Every structure is written in C-alpha cells, then in structure tokens.
Amino acid sequence: MTGMREMGTNVGSVLASLMFVWAIFKEYFPYRLRGHVEKYSQKLVRFVYPYIEINFHELTGERLKRSEAFVAIQNYLSTKASSQASRFKADVVKESKSLVLTMDDHEEVPDEFNGVKVWWVLGKHINKSQSISYYPVSDEKRYFKLTFHKHHRELITGSYVDHVMKEGKTVFVENRQRKLYSNNPSKNWRFWKQTKWSHVYFDHPATFDTLAMETKMKEDIKKDLMKFSKGKEYYAKIGKAWKRGYLLYGPPGTGKSTMIAAMANFLNYDVYDLELTTVMDNTELRNLLIETSNKSIVVIEDIDCSLDLTGQRVKKKEKDQGDEVETDPVKKEKKEESDNKSSKVTLSGLLNFIDGLWSACGGERIIVFTTNHVEKLDPALIRRGRMDKHIEMSYCSFEAFKVLANNYLDVDSHELFAKIESLLAETNITPADVAENLMPKSDEEGVETSLNSLIEALEEVKEEEARKKEEEEVRLKAEKEEKEKEESAQESVKIDENSANSVVKENGFHK
Numbered sequence: 001m002t003g004m005r006e007m008g009t010n011v012g013s014v015l016a017s018l019m020f021v022w023a024i025f026k027e028y029f030p031y032r033l034r035g036h037v038e039k040y041s042q043k044l045v046r047f048v049y050p051y052i053e054i055n056f057h058e059l060t061g062e063r064l065k066r067s068e069a070f071v072a073i074q075n076y077l078s079t080k081a082s083s084q085a086s087r088f089k090a091d092v093v094k095e096s097k098s099l100v101l102t103m104d105d106h107e108e109v110p111d112e113f114n115g116v117k118v119w120w121v122l123g124k125h126i127n128k129s130q131s132i133s134y135y136p137v138s139d140e141k142r143y144f145k146l147t148f149h150k151h152h153r154e155l156i157t158g159s160y161v162d163h164v165m166k167e168g169k170t171v172f173v174e175n176r177q178r179k180l181y182s183n184n185p186s187k188n189w190r191f192w193k194q195t196k197w198s199h200v201y202f203d204h205p206a207t208f209d210t211l212a213m214e215t216k217m218k219e220d221i222k223k224d225l226m227k228f229s230k231g232k233e234y235y236a237k238i239g240k241a242w243k244r245g246y247l248l249y250g251p252p253g254t255g256k257s258t259m260i261a262a263m264a265n266f267l268n269y270d271v272y273d274l275e276l277t278t279v280m281d282n283t284e285l286r287n288l289l290i291e292t293s294n295k296s297i298v299v300i301e302d303i304d305c306s307l308d309l310t311g312q313r314v315k316k317k318e319k320d321q322g323d324e325v326e327t328d329p330v331k332k333e334k335k336e337e338s339d340n341k342s343s344k345v346t347l348s349g350l351l352n353f354i355d356g357l358w359s360a361c362g363g364e365r366i367i368v369f370t371t372n373h374v375e376k377l378d379p380a381l382i383r384r385g386r387m388d389k390h391i392e393m394s395y396c397s398f399e400a401f402k403v404l405a406n407n408y409l410d411v412d413s414h415e416l417f418a419k420i421e422s423l424l425a426e427t428n429i430t431p432a433d434v435a436e437n438l439m440p441k442s443d444e445e446g447v448e449t450s451l452n453s454l455i456e457a458l459e460e461v462k463e464e465e466a467r468k469k470e471e472e473e474v475r476l477k478a479e480k481e482e483k484e485k486e487e488s489a490q491e492s493v494k495i496d497e498n499s500a501n502s503v504v505k506e507n508g509f510h511k
C-alpha cells in the first residue's frame with residue numbers, strides 16, 4: 001500500500017510540475033480550452049493521487065504559540081513511533097524511569113483506525129528570509145502531515161483526529177514531568193526577551209503519607225482536592241469558575257510549604273511560585289497569570305510579607321503598636337522589599353487577579369496563600385469564595401509525631417512513645433523541630449537514641465516555656481503593681497485637691 005502511495009506521490013508530483021508550467025502558459029490558450037484543460041487535469045491528479053493531506057503546524061496564531069493539536073499528535077505518535085518508525089529522537093523523563101521516543105524529522109509512521117490506514121510524517125519548512133534580528137529567531141517551522149485516502153475523509157477528519165487528540169493528551173499527562181515555575185522580574189521581559197516564568201523540574205518527595213498532621217484533617221483535604229480535580233461538570237453546572245483557593249496559616253516550620261508539594265504530587269499539577277515583590281503592577285500580575293497553564297497550583301508564600309495587603313484598619317492598629325520583628329531572613333528581605341514600594345500591586349489588583357483570572361484563563365487551577373500571621377490579612381482577601389478552605393497548620397501533635405517517627409525511624413510504636421505523648425501535650429514544638437531531632441546523627445545511632453534526643457529537646461522546650469511563662473507572670477505582676485501605685489498616687493492627689501478645695505471653701509465661707 002505504501003509502495004502504491006509512493007508511486008502515486010511520484011506521479012502526482014510530475015503532474016503538479018506540469019500544472020505549474022500550465023499556470024505560466026495558460027494565458028496563451030483560448031479561454032474555453034483553458035477551462036477544459038483545468039477540469040480534466042484536476043480529475044487526473046485526483047485519480048492518480050487519490051489521497052488527502054492535512055498539515056498540523058507547530059506554531060499558530062499571531063503570537064506563534066505552540067499548537068495544542070501539534071503537541072497532542074506528537075505525544076500520540078510517540079506511542080506508535082516505537083513500534084513503527086526506525087529513526088527516533090529519545091528523551092528520558094521522570095528520572096530515567098521512562099524513555100519517550102518521538103519521530104525524527106521526515107520519518108513516516110503509519111497508523112490504522114477502524115481498518116483504515118493513514119500515514120503521519122513530521123516535516124519542516126526552513127524560512128528563507130534572512131531578516132536581521134538582535135535576538136535569535138527560530139526560522140524552522142515544523143508540522144505533522146496526515147495522509148489518507150479520500151474515501152475516508154469523514155471518518156479521519158472526525159473520529160480519528162478526535163481519537164488522536166484524546167490519546168495524545170492522556171499520554172502527555174502520564175509522561176509529563178511536572179514543573180516548578182517562578183516568575184522572572186519584569187524588567188527582563190522586554191530587554192532580554194525573557195519568558196515571564198522560568199522553570200525547573202518539580203521533584204519534591206513530599207506526599208500526604210509523609211505529611212505529619214491529624215489523619216482526619218489530612219483525609220478531609222485529600223477528599224476536597226479529589227472532588228475539585230474531578231469537578232469539571234459540577235463547576236460548569238453550578239456556574240462557578242473551576243478553581244479553588246486554599247489559605248495555609250500557622251507558625252514557621254509547621255509544614256505549609258511541604259503541604260503544597262504534597263498537594264501538587266497528589267494531583268499531578270505544576271506549581272507556579274509567584275514572587276509578588278518583583279511584580280511591578282497589576283497589569284504585570286494579569287500578564288503573569290495568563291501565562292499559567294491548566295492543572296496548576298499558583299502559590300503566593302508569606303503573603304503578609306509580600307505586599308502591603310494588610311488592610312487599613314489592621315495597618316493603623318499595627319503602626320500604633322509597632323511592628324513585630326521578623327526573624328526569618330528570607331521573610332525579612334521580602335518585607336523590606338515590599339516596604340520599599342518597588343511594587344505597585346495593590347490589594348484590589350490581587351483580588352481582581354484571584355476573581356478574574358479564572359474566567360479569563362479557563363479552569364483547573366488552585367491558588368494557595370501561606371502566612372504566619374493570618375490575623376494581619378485583610379478579611380476581603382481571605383473571605384470564602386476567594387480562599388475557599390482555611391487550613392491551620394499547627395504545632396506537632398502525637399498523631400503527627402507518629403507519622404514522622406514512621407518516616408524517619410520506621411517505627412510504629414515504642415516504649416518511649418508514652419513519655420513523648422505526654423510531653424507533646426504540654427509543649428508547642430513544630431513538626432520541623434521534631435523531624436530534626438528524629439533524624440539520626442550517624443549510621444550507628446538507633447531508634448532509642450533518636451527518641452531520647454527528641455525527649456531531651458521536648459524537655460528543654462518545656463523548661464523554656466515554663467521560664468517564659470514565669471517571666472511573663474512577673475512582668476504582668478510588676479505592671480499591675482505599677483498601675484496600682486499610679487492609681488493610688490492619683491487617688492491621693494485627688495484627696496489632697498479635694499481637701500485643699502474644702503479648706504479654700506471653708507476660708508471663703510469664713511470671709
């Protein structure tokens with residue numbers, strides 16, 4: 001069959017050359033004769049070469065975006081190429097766990113659908129125009145050519161192409177290596193033609209199994225995520241954009257960032273880590289958003305440090321009291337940058353971003369904010385509907401400790417657990433600190449040594465907390481005494497004034 005098609009292709013190209021010569025000289029023939037020649041020559045071409053060809057170009061649209069169809073075909077053919085083609089390009093994805101083969105240029109891959117044969121070829125046009133540009137411009141334009149017999153036009157352009165797109169997308173989801181994007185400073189977008197987002201491959205090992213928190217809470221979050229990811233029809237039915245906002249709040253080291261990684265791994269989504277302090281204004285924020293893809297989690301970490309988003313009322317109160325001192329150097333730098341006002345992103349800009357984005361960019365997106373100070377955020381920012389689910393990440397409970405003990409030491413129970421349970425109930429220690437103590441310091445260190453080191457740390461924390469409590473009590477007592485002294489001093493001044501007044505009155509009376 002391929003041989004016949006090739007022969008047809010050769011005869012077809014000879015005829016095409018003749019048609020080209022005809023196009024030049026047809027002016028010299030009488031009009032009537034011209035019509036006849038054209039009609040019969042086209043019939044002849046269709047007879048000799050009864051195949052239809054469709055090209056799917058890689059770059060489409062004015063901004064030359066990568067066509068989704070091209071990518072889907074490429075993925076679909078990667079599953080066929082391994083058995084059908086003889087020349088491939090290979091790519092190793094997912095830490096060498098799978099090898100993805102794609103067709104090499106001009107390689108032909110046959111395929112069959114409902115007993116009908118089709119052929120795919122990856123072709124490319126080289127752009128001959130030698131435009132001089134400051135930036136490197138790719139002048140290679142690739143396309144997939146699909147060839148099939150004209151009898152099967154309907155089947156191929158309908159069901160077959162649909163089938164290829166669907167399969168291609170599934171392969172893409174299975175093989176794709178997820179990415180962690182971070183936004184580039186906008187000053188580089190124009191001058192260095194930098195893309196808005198740079199990425200590295202996302203390879204965080206955190207999962208919900210390794211995340212230390214209450215089992216019930218964990219299951220609840222997993223259920224919520226699952227419902228969201230499968231909720232395309234549901235969201236369409238209730239007329240809501242297919243997005244969900246999560247607010248993770250709690251002290252440093254309680255696993256907020258770890259939870260985001262676990263969410264991404266659970267859903268198989270990309271992560272867009274949005275650094276707000278480098279976004280100059282609301283327009284830039286919108287532009288960044290438009291370039292995010294479906295199946296992604298957009299993250300804004302430490303939102304209270306990123307921008308002046310804390311709402312007027314809260315801000316005023318804070319100014320009066322004086323700001324709390326930030327100890328984490330990263331958060332401190334963020335806060336300083338945002339205080340320097342290099343960014344003009346406003347609260348309303350961010351609210352528009354959260355509300356508007358989804359309708360503008362299609363669905364299947366999750367947005368996550370993290371903060372250590374939930375009380376500082378403007379209520380408008382975190383109201384339900386914007387941040388649908390508020391999750392408090394808290395100090396380590398005994399249940400959370402058991403997950404960590406299993407992760408780090410491979411133990412489910414131990415005689416020292418009871419002591420640890422009672423110490424955990426009395427102290428505030430973060431999962432990060434517990435994890436640090438459980439990590440064996442050397443290969444020889446056994447389970448017991450690690451657990452004892454945790455007990456020691458817990459006792460230290462307990463002592464420290466008791467000391468702080470005592471100090472606080474002493475301070476409060478001193479404050480109370482001071483206040484009482486002041487009040488009694490004021491009282492005695494009042495009594496003195498009153499008695500002086502009565503003396504004056506008495507004297508006056510006497511006068």
Ligand SMILES: Nc1ncnc2c1ncn2[C@@H]1O[C@H](COP(=O)(O)OP(=O)(O)OP(=O)(O)O)[C@@H](O)[C@H]1O
Nearest residue numbers: 210211212251252253254255256257258431432435
């Ligand atoms: N709940 C948890 N489960 C498992 N590991 C945790 C948990 N919390 C903290 N850890 C460990 O502590 C380290 C720090 O945690 P993480 O970065 O997630 O804290 P965070 O809440 O994001 O802190 P910050 O507010 O400073 O950003 C992690 O690398 C992880 O190993």
Ligand SMILES: [Mg+2]
Nearest residue numbers: 256257301370
């Ligand atoms: Mg964090």
